[in-house]
Amino acid sequence: MTARALEQNGISTVVIGSAWDILKSCGTPRVLYNDLPLGNPVGKPFDRSMQSTTLRSALQLLTEASQAPTYQVSPFQWAEDPEWKQQFMEIKPEMHATLRKMGDENRLERKTNKAQGLFR
Template identity: 55%
Template sequence: MTARALETAGIATVVIGSALDILQRAGTPRIVFNDLPLGNPVGKPFDSTMQNESLSAALNLLYTAQSPGAVQQLPNQWSASEGWRDNFMAITPHNREQLLLLGEESRRQRLLNREQGLFRP
């Protein structure tokens, strides 16, 4: 949404991100997509080659995109194994109870925040 506001004001934007479905749904003007675990959209930690390639792609897309919604997917991989894809927000028979507790705690905290005035009007 911030990219959209900037573009409307005449500032060209590019998002470097790893959650393509969310970015596309939001109507993001230009996207450089790294299919990596969430947390390091520019590239693997301490892999300056990968990070520099992502930055080059972003700078390039700013100037080459011809229409809104342009996506450039980079070929970067996290590892030879694809196992990491199962980790994020995994729901397993072992963590079901823990997730419910997490939800209860989160709802309790939200109420507490409201009572204490910790919310944006």
């Protein structure tokens, strides 16, 4: 949504991200998608070559895109084995009580913040 506001005010943007569906749903003008875990959208930690290539691809996308939305998929992979993709926010049967407790804590924290005037 920030990218959209910038574009509406004369500033060209490119988002480097790994959450394809969220960026697409939002109507993001230009996206360079890296199929990496959330946390390292530019490239693997300490892989300066991959990170540098990502930046150059993002800049190239800026110069080449002629309309919005324009999405480009980078060729990088996190690992040959896609196993890591299963783990994020995975819900296993034995986790139900823990998840429920997390939710209760979250709701209590929100309520407490609100009562203390900690909201925007």
